[in-house]
Amino acid sequence: MRILFMGTPEFAVPSLDKLREKHEIVGIFTKVDKPNTRGGKIKYTPVKEYGINNNIPVFQPNSLKTDETFEIVKELNPDLIVVVAYGKIIPNNIIDFPKYGIINVHSSLLPKFRGAAPINAAIIAGEKETGVTIMDIAEELDAGDIILKGVTPIYEEDTFLTLHDRLKEIGAQKLIEAVDQIEKGTAKRETQNSAEVTFVKPYKKSDCIIEWNKTEEEVFDFIRGMNPFPTAYTHHNDKILKIYAVEKNKRIYENGTFGEVVDSIKGKGFVIKVKNGSVILTNIKPENKKNISGNDSINGNILKMGEILK
Incomplete structure (x- = not known):
């Protein structure tokens, strides 16, 4: 399957790596590079570094809403778009373009902890378990239908970092399962229960x-x-x-x-x-x-x- 990957931080790298083993990654969209806080040196995103090291075309549009960006998507012509911690809202013309649609890896058990900091939030809330949700992307934030979930306990000794590292591997594995199901036409969808929705804003x-x-x-x-x-x-x-x-x-x-x-x-x-x-x-x-x-x-x-x- 031809896949366009959209992601930015280290959390997204295992998912990209797993996909590349079984599918053709036609391109990568990642956020624009920012200067390092020390010295002002430009630092590549982890996903961009992976793309460069593996000869995958990398694109860093300032906006996904421009005609130029949509032309790139059309030229790449992906069967499926996969989003993992990209950090940008996807417009409808891109959502509707691929044959198999566009799916997202979200680091919580949706509908709990929609939004920007679900890993921190699950620990802070005293949750005993959390996980990763593979879902369709919808216009509303993290509101798409659920395809698969992967669950893990939150241990007493867990920090944000240890849980983050465990979830990025669970997410990669569940993503591969979901893509296989989508390709075979066996993927089942579950609508999120709106009564159970909680949101997490970025921490200031x-x-x-x-x-x-x-x-x-x-x-x-x-x-x-x-x-x-x-x-x-x-x-x-x-x-x-x-x-x-x-x-x-x-x-x-x-x-x-x-x-x-x-x-x-x-x-x-x-x-x-x-x-x-x-x-x-x-x-x-x-x-x-x-x-x-x-x-x-x-x-x-x-x-x-x-x-x-x-």
């Missing part, structure tokens, strides 16, 4: 602030769901203190207020009071300093007893 910096007045479990899930990106943080002496990992302490401190440094545990880190218990800061990054372990933060006197993180 203000969304990453830790609320210490929440429960031990909520704070734990929030921090690991933000690790390593976009990163949970708090304020200490008017400076940003990034928190990458905490451990649930299972101890209630009667005195003190939420966010207060109420203890330190040798070999682990400082203890912060939260709504129904406390958490141990096991991996932190003070502003303009390197990432350090909780134990090193004690040795370096990064915090003091009685200080309040805001």
